[in-house]
Amino acid sequence: DVKVTQSSRYLVKRTGEKVFLECVQDMDHENMFWYRQDPGLGLRLIYFSYDVKMKEKGDIPEGYSVSREKKERFSLILESASTNQTSMYLCASSFRRSRAREPEAFFGQGTRLTVV
Amino acid sequence: QKEVEQNSGPLSVPEGAIASLNCTYSDRGSQSFFWYRQYSGKSPELIMFIYSNGDKEDGRFTAQLNKASQYVSLLIRDSQPSDSATYLCAVNGIGGYNKLIFGAGTRLAVHP
Numbered sequence: 001d002v003k004v005t006q007s008s009r010y011l012v013k014r015t016g017e018k019v020f021l022e023c024v025q026d027m028d029h030e031n032m033f034w035y036r037q038d039p040g041l042g043l044r045l046i047y048f049s050y051d052v053k054m055k056e057k058g059d060i061p062e063g064y065s066v067s068r069e070k071k072e073r074f075s076l077i078l079e080s081a082s083t084n085q086t087s088m089y090l091c092a093s094s095f096r097r098s099r100a101r102e103p104e105a106f107f108g109q110g111t112r113l114t115v116v
Numbered sequence: 117q118k119e120v121e122q123n124s125g126p127l128s129v130p131e132g133a134i135a136s137l138n139c140t141y142s143d144r145g146s147q148s149f150f151w152y153r154q155y156s157g158k159s160p161e162l163i164m165f166i167y168s169n170g171d172k173e174d175g176r177f178t179a180q181l182n183k184a185s186q187y188v189s190l191l192i193r194d195s196q197p198s199d200s201a202t203y204l205c206a207v208n209g210i211g212g213y214n215k216l217i218f219g220a221g222t223r224l225a226v227h228p
Contacts, residue, residue, distance in 0.1 A: 031214055040124060042204065042220030043160070050213045090159060094214055103148055105206075105216050107159040 003027075006091050006108035013115050019078040021111050023091030030096035032074035033105065034058075034066065037088045046089075049074055050096055081115045088112050119143060120207050122219035131228050135192040139205030139219055142186065148214070149181055149188045150206040154221070160204055164190070195226045 007022035025032065031050050035043040035058075045058030047066040055066050063085060067075045074093075078085055089112075094105040121140050129135045137151075148167055152160035166172045166179040166188070178191040188207075192199055205219040 033216070035218070040220065042122075043218040045215075045217065048213075048215050050215075056215075092216070094216070096213055103165050103214070104150055104162040107161075110159055 004091055004093050004106050004108040006089075006111050008111050009109060011111060011113045013078075013081050013113065015082060015115055017078075017081045017115075019081050019113070019115075021076040021078075021089055021091075021113070023074045023076070023093075023108055024072055025074075025093040025106070026072065027093060027106070028071070029093035029106075030071070031094045031105070032068065033092040033094075034064075034074065034076045035090045035092065036060065037090055037110075043090065046076065081113075083115050086113060086115045119217045120205055120219035122203075122205050122222045124220055125223040126225050127222055128225045128227060129195050131195060131197060131226055133195050133226075135195045135199065135224055135226070137190040137192075137203050137205075137222050137224065139188045139190075140186055141188070141205075141207045143207065144183075144186065146207045148208040149179070150216070151177075151179060151188075151190045152204040152206060152218075154202045154204060156201075163203075192224075195224075197226050197228055200224055200226045 004025045034046040049055045049068040065077045091108040092105040150165045151163045154160040164179045166181045172179045176193045180189045202221040204221045206216045
Protein backbone atom coordinates (compact mmCIF):
# COMPACT_ATOMS: atom_id res chain seq x y z
CA ASP A 1 0.00 0.00 0.00
CA VAL A 2 1.16 3.48 -0.84
CA LYS A 3 1.78 5.56 2.19
CA VAL A 4 2.05 9.30 2.31
CA THR A 5 2.47 10.42 5.87
CA GLN A 6 2.24 13.96 7.18
CA SER A 7 3.94 14.71 10.45
CA SER A 8 0.96 16.29 12.23
CA ARG A 9 -2.79 16.01 11.96
CA TYR A 10 -3.47 19.25 13.84
CA LEU A 11 -1.19 22.20 14.57
CA VAL A 12 -1.74 25.48 16.37
CA LYS A 13 0.92 28.14 15.91
CA ARG A 14 1.29 31.78 16.79
CA THR A 15 1.54 34.64 14.30
CA GLY A 16 5.15 35.21 13.29
CA GLU A 17 6.35 31.70 14.13
CA LYS A 18 8.32 29.65 11.63
CA VAL A 19 6.34 26.51 10.87
CA PHE A 20 7.53 23.25 9.33
CA LEU A 21 5.14 20.74 7.80
CA GLU A 22 6.75 17.43 6.92
CA CYS A 23 5.66 14.80 4.44
CA VAL A 24 7.17 11.38 3.76
CA GLN A 25 6.24 8.88 1.05
CA ASP A 26 7.38 5.28 0.68
CA MET A 27 6.56 4.61 -3.00
CA ASP A 28 9.75 5.93 -4.59
CA HIS A 29 7.68 8.64 -6.32
CA GLU A 30 9.61 11.39 -8.10
CA ASN A 31 6.86 13.99 -7.70
CA MET A 32 5.71 15.51 -4.46
CA PHE A 33 3.18 18.27 -3.98
CA TRP A 34 1.92 20.62 -1.33
CA TYR A 35 -1.68 21.80 -1.67
CA ARG A 36 -3.76 24.05 0.45
CA GLN A 37 -7.51 23.47 0.74
CA ASP A 38 -10.01 26.12 1.79
CA PRO A 39 -13.81 25.97 1.61
CA GLY A 40 -15.07 26.77 -1.89
CA LEU A 41 -11.57 27.05 -3.34
CA GLY A 42 -10.65 23.42 -3.83
CA LEU A 43 -7.03 22.29 -3.77
CA ARG A 44 -4.60 25.04 -4.68
CA LEU A 45 -1.05 24.08 -5.51
CA ILE A 46 1.55 25.80 -3.35
CA TYR A 47 4.73 24.07 -4.54
CA PHE A 48 5.65 21.06 -6.59
CA SER A 49 8.88 19.05 -6.69
CA TYR A 50 9.74 16.61 -9.49
CA ASP A 51 13.12 15.51 -8.13
CA VAL A 52 15.48 15.96 -5.21
CA LYS A 53 16.36 19.64 -4.79
CA MET A 54 14.06 20.58 -7.69
CA LYS A 55 10.99 22.69 -7.11
CA GLU A 56 8.45 24.72 -8.99
CA LYS A 57 6.10 27.38 -7.70
CA GLY A 58 2.45 26.57 -7.84
CA ASP A 59 -0.44 28.99 -7.88
CA ILE A 60 0.00 30.42 -4.39
CA PRO A 61 3.66 30.25 -3.29
CA GLU A 62 3.76 33.59 -1.47
CA GLY A 63 4.66 33.20 2.19
CA TYR A 64 5.84 29.61 1.72
CA SER A 65 9.05 27.82 0.87
CA VAL A 66 9.89 24.15 0.44
CA SER A 67 12.77 21.77 0.87
CA ARG A 68 13.44 18.43 -0.81
CA GLU A 69 16.79 17.07 0.31
CA LYS A 70 15.78 13.41 0.00
CA LYS A 71 13.50 11.75 -2.50
CA GLU A 72 11.04 10.52 0.11
CA ARG A 73 10.67 13.74 2.08
CA PHE A 74 9.14 17.09 1.14
CA SER A 75 8.87 19.89 3.67
CA LEU A 76 6.68 22.98 3.55
CA ILE A 77 7.93 25.99 5.49
CA LEU A 78 5.94 28.98 6.58
CA GLU A 79 8.67 31.54 7.20
CA SER A 80 6.49 33.79 9.37
CA ALA A 81 3.04 32.35 9.96
CA SER A 82 0.06 34.64 9.50
CA THR A 83 -3.62 34.17 10.29
CA ASN A 84 -4.50 33.97 6.59
CA GLN A 85 -2.42 30.79 6.39
CA THR A 86 -4.90 28.99 8.61
CA SER A 87 -5.99 26.13 6.39
CA MET A 88 -5.88 22.42 5.62
CA TYR A 89 -2.57 21.43 4.05
CA LEU A 90 -2.38 18.29 1.94
CA CYS A 91 0.76 16.58 0.72
CA ALA A 92 0.66 14.24 -2.28
CA SER A 93 3.08 12.18 -4.33
CA SER A 94 3.06 10.54 -7.77
CA PHE A 95 5.30 9.14 -10.45
CA ARG A 96 6.83 11.80 -12.69
CA ARG A 97 5.50 10.21 -15.86
CA SER A 98 1.87 9.24 -15.76
CA ARG A 99 1.82 5.44 -15.78
CA ALA A 100 -1.04 3.35 -17.04
CA ARG A 101 -1.22 1.22 -13.89
CA GLU A 102 -0.70 3.90 -11.31
CA PRO A 103 -1.05 7.38 -12.77
CA GLU A 104 -2.60 9.13 -9.85
CA ALA A 105 -1.36 11.18 -6.96
CA PHE A 106 -1.71 9.71 -3.48
CA PHE A 107 -2.52 11.97 -0.58
CA GLY A 108 -1.47 12.20 3.02
CA GLN A 109 -4.05 12.55 5.77
CA GLY A 110 -3.76 16.34 5.86
CA THR A 111 -2.59 18.83 8.46
CA ARG A 112 -5.09 21.30 9.79
CA LEU A 113 -3.06 24.36 10.73
CA THR A 114 -4.48 27.15 12.85
CA VAL A 115 -2.49 30.35 13.22
CA VAL A 116 -3.57 32.49 16.16
CA GLN B 117 -9.64 31.71 -16.75
CA LYS B 118 -9.01 28.97 -14.23
CA GLU B 119 -7.17 25.94 -15.53
CA VAL B 120 -9.80 23.50 -14.30
CA GLU B 121 -13.38 24.59 -13.70
CA GLN B 122 -16.20 22.81 -11.93
CA ASN B 123 -19.61 23.86 -10.76
CA SER B 124 -19.36 24.08 -6.98
CA GLY B 125 -22.89 22.82 -6.41
CA PRO B 126 -24.36 21.52 -4.28
CA LEU B 127 -25.79 19.03 -6.70
CA SER B 128 -28.73 17.33 -5.05
CA VAL B 129 -30.09 14.06 -6.48
CA PRO B 130 -32.51 11.47 -5.10
CA GLU B 131 -31.29 8.03 -4.17
CA GLY B 132 -31.21 5.75 -7.21
CA ALA B 133 -30.88 8.58 -9.74
CA ILE B 134 -27.94 9.35 -12.02
CA ALA B 135 -25.62 12.10 -10.82
CA SER B 136 -23.76 13.97 -13.54
CA LEU B 137 -20.65 15.95 -12.64
CA ASN B 138 -18.87 18.15 -15.15
CA CYS B 139 -15.43 19.65 -15.56
CA THR B 140 -13.75 21.81 -18.20
CA TYR B 141 -10.03 22.45 -18.59
CA SER B 142 -8.00 25.05 -20.42
CA ASP B 143 -4.75 23.29 -21.36
CA ARG B 144 -5.11 21.41 -24.65
CA GLY B 145 -1.87 19.59 -23.93
CA SER B 146 -3.31 17.76 -20.92
CA GLN B 147 -3.25 14.02 -21.33
CA SER B 148 -4.55 12.49 -18.10
CA PHE B 149 -7.78 13.26 -16.34
CA PHE B 150 -8.79 12.17 -12.87
CA TRP B 151 -11.83 12.14 -10.65
CA TYR B 152 -11.25 12.11 -6.90
CA ARG B 153 -13.83 11.80 -4.15
CA GLN B 154 -13.37 13.58 -0.85
CA TYR B 155 -15.49 12.98 2.20
CA SER B 156 -15.72 15.77 4.75
CA GLY B 157 -12.57 15.88 6.88
CA LYS B 158 -10.80 13.24 4.79
CA SER B 159 -8.18 13.24 2.06
CA PRO B 160 -9.10 12.88 -1.62
CA GLU B 161 -9.18 9.35 -2.99
CA LEU B 162 -9.08 8.38 -6.64
CA ILE B 163 -12.28 7.09 -8.25
CA MET B 164 -11.29 6.94 -11.90
CA PHE B 165 -8.84 8.20 -14.46
CA ILE B 166 -9.19 8.46 -18.22
CA TYR B 167 -6.77 9.11 -21.06
CA SER B 168 -8.71 8.54 -24.26
CA ASN B 169 -11.72 10.21 -25.79
CA GLY B 170 -14.94 8.41 -25.06
CA ASP B 171 -16.34 6.60 -22.07
CA LYS B 172 -14.70 4.50 -19.40
CA GLU B 173 -16.87 2.49 -17.05
CA ASP B 174 -16.08 1.08 -13.62
CA GLY B 175 -19.03 -0.32 -11.71
CA ARG B 176 -21.53 2.47 -11.10
CA PHE B 177 -19.11 5.12 -12.34
CA THR B 178 -18.55 6.27 -15.92
CA ALA B 179 -15.98 8.87 -16.91
CA GLN B 180 -16.43 10.64 -20.23
CA LEU B 181 -13.74 12.60 -22.03
CA ASN B 182 -14.07 14.94 -24.99
CA LYS B 183 -10.69 16.48 -25.78
CA ALA B 184 -12.01 18.60 -28.64
CA SER B 185 -14.41 20.33 -26.25
CA GLN B 186 -11.93 20.13 -23.33
CA TYR B 187 -14.59 18.53 -21.22
CA VAL B 188 -14.58 15.67 -18.69
CA SER B 189 -17.57 14.31 -16.87
CA LEU B 190 -18.38 11.71 -14.25
CA LEU B 191 -21.67 9.86 -14.15
CA ILE B 192 -22.73 8.01 -11.02
CA ARG B 193 -25.54 5.54 -11.63
CA ASP B 194 -27.90 4.34 -8.90
CA SER B 195 -26.67 7.09 -6.57
CA GLN B 196 -26.49 6.16 -2.89
CA PRO B 197 -26.41 8.39 0.20
CA SER B 198 -22.85 7.12 0.73
CA ASP B 199 -21.90 8.86 -2.54
CA SER B 200 -22.51 12.22 -0.86
CA ALA B 201 -19.12 13.91 -0.96
CA THR B 202 -17.14 16.50 -2.86
CA TYR B 203 -15.90 15.35 -6.27
CA LEU B 204 -12.68 16.85 -7.52
CA CYS B 205 -11.64 16.90 -11.16
CA ALA B 206 -7.88 16.93 -11.79
CA VAL B 207 -5.85 17.36 -14.94
CA ASN B 208 -2.15 16.85 -15.44
CA GLY B 209 -0.57 20.12 -16.45
CA ILE B 210 1.93 21.00 -19.13
CA GLY B 211 5.61 20.16 -18.88
CA GLY B 212 5.35 16.40 -18.86
CA TYR B 213 5.94 16.11 -15.14
CA ASN B 214 2.48 14.81 -14.28
CA LYS B 215 1.75 17.89 -12.19
CA LEU B 216 -1.87 17.68 -11.13
CA ILE B 217 -4.09 20.74 -11.19
CA PHE B 218 -7.42 20.45 -9.39
CA GLY B 219 -10.76 22.10 -9.84
CA ALA B 220 -12.59 23.56 -6.86
CA GLY B 221 -14.81 20.49 -6.59
CA THR B 222 -18.53 19.81 -6.82
CA ARG B 223 -20.43 18.91 -3.69
CA LEU B 224 -22.89 16.07 -4.28
CA ALA B 225 -25.77 15.36 -1.91
CA VAL B 226 -27.77 12.17 -2.43
CA HIS B 227 -30.99 12.23 -0.43
CA PRO B 228 -33.04 9.15 0.49
